[in-house]
Amino acid sequence: MLMKWDGDLMPYSQLIEKMLAGDKRACARLISAVENDPDAAEKIMRQIHPYxxxxxxxxxxxxxxxxxxxxxxxxxxxxxxxxxxxxxxxxxxxxxxxxxxxxxxxxxxxxxxxxxxxxxxxxxxxxxxxxxxxxxxxxxxxxxxxxxxxxxxxxxxxxxxxxxxxxxxxxxxxxxxxxxxxxxxxxxxxxxxxxxxxxxxxxxxxxxxxxxxxxxxxxxxxxxxxxxxxxxxxxxxxxxxxxxxxxxxxxxxxxxxxSGKLEERRKNNIKEDLVELIEEELRKIVLTRTEDKNRLDDEVIEIYNKNKNAYEVRDDLMRRLSW
Amino acid sequence: MNRPIRVLIAKPGLDGHDRGAKVIARALRDAGMEVIYTGLRQTPEQIVAAAVQEDVDVVGMSLLSGAHNYLFPKVVELLREQGVNDVLILGGGIIPEEDIPGLKEAGIDEIFTPGTPISKMIEFIKNNLKR
Structure with a gap:
């Protein structure tokens, strides 16, 4: 994955190296990347986690x-x-x-x-x-x-x-x-x-x-x-x-x-982070595997017209996922 | 582009009038941009440090004191020293017509003088981003 840097493209790993060496501009660019681009954020987070x-x-x-x-x-x-x-x-x-x-x-x-x-x-x-x-x-x-x-x-x-x-x-x-x-x-x-x-x-x-x-x-x-x-x-x-x-x-x-609460507090935060990541991924899977893009809209109409309720639609959609 | 344009609005030098800068900042906000306003009496060094840390797309400077021929080019020079070549640099305020060619030569991308419709400036920014 590459990022624009002085008109050229530079891999994130190189930018991360600069950032770790104290380069403020590289640090600023990495923050922009995590702010603007979820894919970039993922790649950067995977690499910097140990630090x-x-x-x-x-x-x-x-x-x-x-x-x-x-x-x-x-x-x-x-x-x-x-x-x-x-x-x-x-x-x-x-x-x-x-x-x-x-x-x-x-x-x-x-x-x-x-x-x-x-x-x-x-x-x-x-x-x-x-x-x-x-x-x-x-x-x-x-x-x-x-x-x-x-x-x-x-x-x-x-x-x-x-x-x-x-x-x-x-x-x-x-x-x-x-x-x-x-x-x-x-x-x-x-x-x-x-x-x-x-x-x-x-x-x-x-x-x-x-x-x-x-x-x-x-x-x-x-x-x-x-x-x-x-x-x-x-x-x-x-x-x-x-x-x-x-x-x-x-x-x-x-x-x-x-008191050991630092560890406890940080572990709680990691857990929340992890649950959020899983939720996002599940959401993506469910919505992309709901084969027909109009399917959701159709279901909304069904719910609106009282032919179905939201919970049965959910169960139905979940059943269609092959794990 | 699916990210907001980031703009630094800065007041270089010893000039206490920032109504214009605030009007511009507000207008750019309403045009969907993230505007970092750093306040009055900034040195070129402070402006450049903020531009680097905030990773902005645009640096807009407002100056009414008459020191534009020194301060605007100084900011360009310091940005280049830091290796920043992909930021749109704009100037505004009481700038005499005859100073504009020299400022552009020094690397200011555009100068907006009093009476410029704000919509023109927003258009210019959107059409001339360097990244």
Missing amino acids: TGKAHIVGITGPPGAGKSTLTDKIVKKLIKEGKKVGVIAVDPTSPYSGGSILGDRIRMQDLALSPEVFIRSMGTRGHLGGLSKHTRNALKVLDAAGYDYIIIETVGVGQSEVDIVKVADTVVMVMVPGLGDDIQSIKAGIMEIGDIFAINKSDLFGADRTALEVNMMLDLNPDTDRRPPVVKVVAVKNEGIDDLIKEIKDHLSYLKE
């Missing part, structure tokens, strides 16, 4: 305007000062109407563009719900193989139920800001349950103490006494509280390792 699993994957999530990008910028700056290499994937929403998007997270990370230790990639959700793009997982594997010590995934601005980040990150930082509602919001199901660390950003604003208190009260109700997520007050634009936050991020990884 993955080394990075600490940190998710930064929270409502729109909470300061996720600014916080990411500050965290990355501190980490590179420690000599770490950091990859960032920043996801913004794709328009359901035009398919286009404005990917604006780099605006808050301008100084990082030139750091040799940093790689930033923006992604549109391209129709995927859940706060990430369908291809985020594969893109982060490319960065993992490229040798970044930390990979920070910034989700789209989330509402109440975009919890995909928990399926890809080792550590989820939930960014909250004052003024978004009363304490009932903090006991609802969904995003409030997935934070491993809560960062109260803009904590110089009125109401920040109250927000921190409400989150703390919510966390005190958790039955799981194994580990209580910490609540850290930060002011990202003023670079305040970032050291505390980074300490908590590192402590969380140590906790995961010592």
Whole structure:
């Protein structure tokens, strides 16, 4: 399988070699390939799998305007000062109407563009719900193989139920800001349950103490006494509280390792990944082996006219598959 | 092509006016493109680093300060240094007519001056992609 490179065609294996040697352009091209072409994604993933699993994957999530990008910028700056290499994937929403998007997270990370230790990639959700793009997982594997010590995934601005980040990150930082509602919001199901660390950003604003208190009260109700997520007050634009936050991020990884939960969490994620792959393949098999292309449409009419129901059509189609 | 066209919209140099850049970014979004907007006061080095990492098809620069004869060619030069030869490079803003031939010679593929209909720019991008 070949890919265009400087006007010529280059095999993926060569591109992967360049990427492993630290070539950012090769890394960027590989991410484009996994984002745009399922066949390319498969070939690349097969080859880079042995190199993955080394990075600490940190998710930064929270409502729109909470300061996720600014916080990411500050965290990355501190980490590179420690000599770490950091990859960032920043996801913004794709328009359901035009398919286009404005990917604006780099605006808050301008100084990082030139750091040799940093790689930033923006992604549109391209129709995927859940706060990430369908291809985020594969893109982060490319960065993992490229040798970044930390990979920070910034989700789209989330509402109440975009919890995909928990399926890809080792550590989820939930960014909250004052003024978004009363304490009932903090006991609802969904995003409030997935934070491993809560960062109260803009904590110089009125109401920040109250927000921190409400989150703390919510966390005190958790039955799981194994580990209580910490609540850290930060002011990202003023670079305040970032050291505390980074300490908590590192402590969380140590906790995961010592308790065996890192392995458990990653195995769960692999399993979900695998089930998804199998589902996709089965779907392809079923739909391509449904010999007549109009067959499905005909069955839809049958169901619509109440001559059949969806379950008997399913059973009928499945029976026709020869395994 | 069954993938969205990726465009970097950049504001090089010391120029604080980005309304035009935002209008363009929005119009390209509505034309189905993925637009990476990097904000104000970018150095050519920052623009090129972003273009490489984001693997864009198009780099569009907006400049109203008069420094286009230095900054636009500098971006082209740095892209070439990185071996990037397959990106469409566009410029826009207050660019005097007499500067346009020199900029094109320096490797800017097209210059769009005030009053250009946005549809014309979208057409140009779609018809002139280099990959």
